[in-house]
Amino acid sequence: MSNTLGVREAQKRKTRQALLEAGLGLLEEQSLSSLGLREVTRVVGVAPAAFYRHFRDMADLGVALVEEALGSLHVMIRTVLAEQADPESLIDRSVEVVAAHVRAHPAHVRFIARERHGGVRAVREAIAAELARFGDEVAEALGAQPLSEGWSEDDVRMLAGLYVDHLVMTASSFLEAPPDEAPRIADVARRQLLLISLGRRHWLRPA
Amino acid sequence: MSNTLGVREAQKRKTRQALLEAGLGLLEEQSLSSLGLREVTRVVGVAPAAFYRHFRDMADLGVALVEEALGSLHVMIRTVLAEQADPESLIDRSVEVVAAHVRAHPAHVRFIARERHGGVRAVREAIAAELARFGDEVAEALGAQPLSEGWSEDDVRMLAGLYVDHLVMTASSFLEAPPDEAPRIADVARRQLLLISLGRRHWLRPA
């Protein structure tokens, strides 16, 4: 590994990461469009002007957060898609993985849910682009399944979209509800997925 | 009608409405949590202190906007639910009504989508409560349909939730995409609803 980066660059990454984490923390109780530059630097314990060494804007920091947050989600998606079992237990697994992800990275999930339709265009677009990539990925995995034989590419893509949207909704439900409601939310999510998969099975013979 | 309200109260309502509309307008490019009191009064052409004659907070104004925005949505929902026809053309109608609603009240739709997971707790909760009421209403209508015979109350509710979530998603898709993409979005939404209704038809005999 030649990834031995110099002392200076290491320090730079460190404070950059600290800025990102401070921002993420502050975003638990407000939106990105009201997050102040000074607010962030104050938490990190660094001068306001130092911010510009890492980001042009708050929007810029937001875009960086998108990459970080959806990177971890990416791993989650692959985890679910990789497993192959009977459809029913796959549903159970999916919901479990989502719940675990929300428990592990609540701030990331909150950020994505909040800023997906939030007030900062650049961030909205970054999230949309990344979620579209997820959709493609899910579509590819679905298309490879025997159940999708005879499906048009477009129909597979619309199903994938339904899954991705449902995933985001479920995640944000877990987040906003008190912890003791989690089992109930998981149950609803499972049944919704079950219903969708029923519709999927009868798609080509809608009698 | 004894609703002849005095000149003074009429004026008060007028500026109150002006504040709401100015706020809604400014929210097209930012989130509620970054919307300033002075910003709003400046647009209306009124002194900053006048704001307090109508709202305690920005959050307070936000809650008022929720009622206004979801009031109009309420009408829309009833429109869709009232019509009774074969399920397929009902889907077409629903998507049409949603598209028309977004065209008629884009700012309201944007506001709901944005602040549903936004940074102001009181507003989030107001939206959640109102959407839950929608869910109940949809559930009631669904339960009355012959197709729901033998369904548990809880299953009807989870289906209703799926519909409401899908509705909000579709509306915000219409909003964020360029106008020429609208037909494509409508088409995807229709097929998704069709798939869900297929799953619904086979819910009780999942063979």
Add this chain to the structure above:
DNA sequence: CAGTTCAGTTAACAACTGTTTGCCGGATGG
């Protein structure tokens, strides 16, 4: 070891913010 690069600092800038106080003047109601 000398010279350069550059992350972070200090200090100052004008512009803005929410909130309070006291006041004005037209509508309201007896």
Add this chain to the structure above:
DNA sequence: CCATCCGGCAAACAGTTGTTAACTGAACTG
């Protein structure tokens, strides 16, 4: 007609904001 109410105003308040400039000093380069 007169006293009261009350929506809106002007002015001042202490804080805050983003952005700029010139600097310091440690890490890098050759």
